[in-house]
Amino acid sequence: MFSWDLLANAVVAGLLLGGFYAAVSLGISLIFGLLDIANIAQPAFLILGSYAAYVMNEAYGLDPILTGILFTPVFYLLGALVYRVYYGSFERRGEESLRGLVFFFGVLFIIEVSLSLKYGVDYRLVQTGYTGKSIEFGGVGIAFRYLVPCVVGVAMTIALYLFLGRTFYGRAIMAVSQDQGALRLMGADPVQIKTIAFGIGIAAASLSGALLISIAPVIPSTDRDYIGRMFAITVLGGMGSIGGTLVAAVILGVVESLMSTFFGPSWSLAVSFGILLAALAVRPAGLFGR
Amino acid sequence: MAGALLEVDGLTKRFGGFMALNRVTIHVNPGERFGLIGPNGSGKTTLINCVSGSLPADGGRIVFEGHDITSMPAHRRTRLGIVRSFQIPKPFRSMTVLENLGIPLENAAHGRAAEGAGAMEILGTIGLASKAHLRPAGLTQIEMRKLELARAMAARPKLLISDEAMAGLSSAEVDDILTILFRLSAQGITIIMIEHIMRAVMRFSERIVVLDAGERIAEGTPDEIGRNPAVEKAYLGE
């Protein structure tokens, strides 16, 4: 069973997968890690992004990444709208914990079921010009199908990191999570800042959804597989640390890839949830706790 | 110090690398009005969290009426008679004011309920009787603070720890709360007061301990503390 070649391939595949997982988790890292909003509907927006890419590809032959980028404003607005409803119904009344959680669970469910009503439960995949291509380095194959999403994922991570550190709104988002007083000094309205952050988080999820459907086939209930991954990465990454998110995503990617290579793919999902349970047990510090 | 109601011996508490309490020792005598002061972040709240059992101590010993309670869960300490109020009121929001008092009466005052006052009487002495059937959401700031105290009273404390019960209140309201605390003290309840409002602590306390950066820096009567240069330095900085 075991060979060094297999191991090297599994590790490289895991690293690439990790870059993609970082993209998937950035949004929830922002929303849950920084804003402390337990949006468990996040993976549903990921899958919604996948289906947007699928529909645009079927209709106009658009590249999924291009669709993903084109659709970010739409998802940003959708995210902003969801946050406003959440804020008005729960956060403002200080009832966010229990009912807010149920609210997001309902949203997750509605999106998932709407997708299966409209598109059925068949697996959907978007083929691109590079889907079948790969390059090889000394026995280790690198599939473009994974490389491209990984590159986009790392680019998104860097972009978000710079945005949070270098721009007014980025700093305001950091302040919302840490220091309400500083936020007031900046003259920013916390609700507005949170709306922006939530919108960005949802947009990031939708863009990664477009990546997802070019990697692997997607059905409406694929969102459930990602609940565990997203939260495992966010908690393990230290709740809102962008660098931590990337590192945690890579760890999860490599472990999943190793499990699936050596024990079979049916176990890889249990790994992410297992890591989640372990990460929760050492919470709140995570690996890079703030 | 034999006969102390509460003995805290060399209590240490760390948060990660941060030393929140460094071998703090205090003794509180039965019936005493005891003040605990210190600048923000000096460890006052950590100390009472350790005493009430909300936080586990990392080192040292806590003894109450001769029982070592260092590793006893909080609810059992409450049943022994150590009861605290919270700086930020934490009422049971789904219950009426009266039902709020029912929880400690049922859980903490168990067996001792018959001797003491009922929930309505406690509300009466504290001046909340007319609000008995309201939910906490309908209370004002000061009424919320009074509810904290009333609920603590319903637990039949021997030692009441009042954590900044007066922060943010007007001068008249501070006097109102002070009157209540003096009355409780007169009933024989030992009280530890943690407070930022100096006028209130100085007037109330018979003895004061000052914490700074997790260490005990002074102890004495209000007069002695007022004249202590170390205390002044801690509060005003270098």
Added chain:
Amino acid sequence: MRHTAGTLLVGLAVVAAGIAVAMLRVNPYLYFAGYVILQYVVIATAWNILGGYGGYVNFGTPAFFALGAYTAVVLIQWIRAPLPVLLLAGGLVSALLGLGIGYLTLRLRGVFFSIATLALSIVLQTMIMNWDYVGGSRGLSVLRPSGPPFGNYVVFLFTVMVALAVGAVTVARFIERSWIGRGLSALRDNEEAAECMGVPTLRLKLFATTVSGFLLGVAGAPFPYYVTFVEPNSAFAIDYAVNALAMPMIGGTTSWIGPVIGAVLLGSAQQLATVTISSEMNLFIVGVVLVAFVVLAPEGILGLVRRLRGR
């Protein structure tokens, strides 16, 4: 004591009525549908003991339900154990899992607890899918025992479920009206304050998770005989997770009657909808109703009724 006697009488009357219904030879589909609705009464009631009274939202309902069902599968495969044994064993195994998640609450509160229960459900499903003895991911056919005590087997299972529902509701009502229920409400409102007011919060949480787990397992134990073909995707269906919290939320979480109202309304609506429209459409409706209720009527139907009476 008079209350308890009254409750017992009402419970017995409901069971008797259930048996009477079972004796009537109406359309067999009604028993089939009735079983599902009653099963949801048990599930919603069980969820509410932890979620409604104690404020710990369990997303892992399918794990407990399926654990009960698969415990039954194992016992049927192994020794063809009789139904009462299946019920008890299914309940106990799930109760044990409940006790386990009870200890999780030591470290995990609020959202983190909920996410952990979700994770637990998926880990458990993966394990079952990889366990061939119980059919793995392909599933397994279960033969019903021949000759039920009365009627045909579905009618018999329906009657059993009537009794289980009455039992679950009685337990919930008892908890709600005792110091345990009041203590749970206190810790739901504020756990730290509850502990500092003398409420043994850990013990109450362990009690709630264990009882809730037990009832969910009991609800799942007859499932193999009901469907006669058990596979992980139906035993771990997300429908259970959603309905378990939607039903109490819609009915009202603070009283034992809330989950019953929610389960009967939503359960019946779903049974009607599966006949008339697609099952996906019916899940869609559940989702929309759930969100509408948490946003617009946070205290459920009970809250609406109370508000109407108050005016």
